[in-house]
Amino acid sequence: MQAQAHHRDLYTVEQVRALDRRAIHDLGISGFELMSRAATAAFAALCRHWPQARRIVVFCGPGNNGGDGYLLASLAHGSGMLVDVIELSDASRGDAAAARDTWQRSADNTHHWHQEGSLPHADVYVDALYGTGLNRAPESAAALIEQINASGVPVLALDVPSGLNADTGDCPGAAINAQLTVSFIAAKRGLYTGHAATKVGALQIDTLGLPDILWQGMPTDATLLEAMHLPPRTRDAHKGDSGHVLAIGGDHGTAGAIRLCGEAALRSGAGLVSVATRGDNLIALNSARPELMAHAVHGPQELQPLLERATVLGVGPGLGQGAWGHALWLTALDSGKPLVLDADGLNLLARETRSFTVPAVLTPHPGEAARLLDTTTAAIQRDRFAAARALAQRYHAVVVLKGAGSLIAHPDGRLDVCTWGNPGMGSGGMGDLLTGIVAALMAQGCSAWDAARMGVGLHARAGDLAARLGERGLLASDLLEPLRTLGNGLEHV
Numbered sequence: 352m353q354a355q356a357h358h359r360d361l362y363t364v365e366q367v368r369a370l371d372r373r374a375i376h377d378l379g380i381s382g383f384e385l386m387s388r389a390a391t392a393a394f395a396a397l398c399r400h401w402p403q404a405r406r407i408v409v410f411c412g413p414g415n416n417g418g419d420g421y422l423l424a425s426l427a428h429g430s431g432m433l434v435d436v437i438e439l440s441d442a443s444r445g446d447a448a449a450a451r452d453t454w455q456r457s458a459d460n461t462h463h464w465h466q467e468g469s470l471p472h473a474d475v476y477v478d479a480l481y482g483t484g485l486n487r488a489p490e491s492a493a494a495l496i497e498q499i500n501a502s503g504v505p506v507l508a509l510d511v512p513s514g515l516n517a518d519t520g521d522c523p524g525a526a527i528n529a530q531l532t533v534s535f536i537a538a539k540r541g542l543y544t545g546h547a548a549t550k551v552g553a554l555q556i557d558t559l560g561l562p563d564i565l566w567q568g569m570p571t572d573a574t575l576l577e578a579m580h581l582p583p584r585t586r587d588a589h590k591g592d593s594g595h596v597l598a599i600g601g602d603h604g605t606a607g608a609i610r611l612c613g614e615a616a617l618r619s620g621a622g623l624v625s626v627a628t629r630g631d632n633l634i635a636l637n638s639a640r641p642e643l644m645a646h647a648v649h650g651p652q653e654l655q656p657l658l659e660r661a662t663v664l665g666v667g668p669g670l671g672q673g674a675w676g677h678a679l680w681l682t683a684l685d686s687g688k689p690l691v692l693d694a695d696g697l698n699l700l701a702r703e704t705r706s707f708t709v710p711a712v713l714t715p716h717p718g719e720a721a722r723l724l725d726t727t728t729a730a731i732q733r734d735r736f737a738a739a740r741a742l743a744q745r746y747h748a749v750v751v752l753k754g755a756g757s758l759i760a761h762p763d764g765r766l767d768v769c770t771w772g773n774p775g776m777g778s779g780g781m782g783d784l785l786t787g788i789v790a791a792l793m794a795q796g797c798s799a800w801d802a803a804r805m806g807v808g809l810h811a812r813a814g815d816l817a818a819r820l821g822e823r824g825l826l827a828s829d830l831l832e833p834l835r836t837l838g839n840g841l842e843h844v
């Protein structure tokens with residue numbers, strides 16, 4: 352399997368179709384040849400992943416995804432495997448019909464799927480129902496998809512797990528749970544975010560042996576986030592060189608959130624970290640982490656001198672949306688300091704929209720994003736790429752849309768996708784850490800864009816390192832040590 356030509360580029364379905372057209376019209380490689388190469392690549396992956404497989408069932412849909420399946424079935428039959436093909440219809444057209452004929456000539460083991468029928472057992476099921484052509488929730492195939500998922504037989508998905516939207520990562524209805532997905536020619540962006548995490552399984556991208564020239568000059572939509580960390584400190588560095596983060600939050604009795612934010616900023620290398628919070632949080636903060644300089648702030652007048660000394664602000668953890676929190680939030684936004692907004696800092700922004708002129712990073716989860724765009728969480732998750740870009744445009748800020756496959760969007764349209772992280776990170780306080788990490792990186796001189804990308808990557812990779820002791824029971828504070836290790840580029844410790 353060749354490494355994809357541009358290993359980090361992600362494409363929309365339309366852009367992949369443009370690549371197909373270029374392959375066919377400029378390189379003179381026919382659609383049927385592409386289909387044959389796809390089948391060959393997928394069959395090789397099947398044999399590598401399941402070397403003991405002797406019996407397979409290939410489920411073929413009406414389009415070219417089905418065509419890939421028919422040709423894979425022919426290859427498997429030719430290699431001596433026992434092969435059944437179950438098809439949704441015999442209405443294939445064009446290349447898919449030619450592929451179906453190829454299968455029919457090599458074996459006549461084709462069955463039409465009936466809802467009441469049971470599925471033949473096999474070592475592996477091959478999902479060739481729908482690929483990039485999926486344009487709505489599966490109707491007739493929904494019951495078949497549920498049967499396949501319930502069978503317990505491992506599934507190899509061709510190009511896209513059927514039912515997953517290759518553009519958005521959304522599943523409008525039933526969708527295949529694959530153990531392995533082999534996707535052709537280019538990485539579709541929907542394979543990396545949203546429901547993809549539970550549908551795709553292991554993912555292999557196969558360029559089908561096409562020459563690099565195919566991708567040159569072709570538009571891409573997004574980029575896979577790469578591991579980043581700051582360069583080592585110069586030997587004569589002192590704390591003043593690494594900026595001063597001011598974390599603002601922690602209403603009565605909510606010291607935990609702002610403490611995690613401050614600690615994460617310290618562990619991410621900020622030279623100084625101050626905390627502006629309610630007076631009754633001071634003892635908790637000072638005893639837990641004396642390196643944090645905690646200040647009791649009753650209102651804007653006490654906040655002002657702290658703002659003047661700060662390089663970057665982290666606003667929102669535990670802030671609340673009451674009079675106190677709102678007053679501090681307004682003063683912070685009017686200070687003209689670069690900032691990271693999270694949690695209630697975002698909920699207040701949803702109530703009083705601002706477009707930022709200073710470097711700003713917003714870190715909403717889908718619910719906060721919905722409030723910021725006056726829509727529903729379901730709408731956000733239906734197209735996370737569009738939502739992240741809409742937020743970045745509306746607020747003129749770098750936006751991190753959290754969730755499986757966090758997206759980092761720049762107001763100019765650039766977008767990175769983070770594939771690290773795990774479900775254990777859904778616990779409280781994880782977002783507070785990210786706020787502190789990003790603020791600390793900005794305080795050390797990173798642009799909002801670089802700080803958001805580096806911060807999301809460090810946060811998620813720290814979560815994966817900490818999850819090696821188990822995802823269940825993973826706590827935000829478990830990430831603080833790995834954060835320091837990764838932040839220094841020492842991930843192999």
Ligand SMILES: NC(=O)C1=CN([C@@H]2O[C@H](COP(=O)(O)OP(=O)(O)OC[C@H]3O[C@@H](n4cnc5c(N)ncnc54)[C@H](O)[C@@H]3O)[C@@H](O)[C@H]2O)[C@H](O)CC1
Pocket residue numbers: 367368371385386389412413414415416417418419480481482483484485486487488489490491509510511535536
């Ligand atoms: N990208 C490449 O270079 C290659 C792509 N190939 C394969 O082709 C499919 C895309 O094929 P296409 O015919 O466009 O669509 P699908 O096979 O995914 O879908 C078939 C057909 O089904 C209809 N449809 C869509 N959604 C539904 C639904 N929910 N219910 C019922 N019917 C639906 C719609 O009309 C579609 O056209 C790609 O994924 C690759 O596997 C080449 O074969 C290899 C190279």
Ligand SMILES: [K+]
Pocket residue numbers: 416478479480481482508509510511512513
């Ligand atoms: K498929």
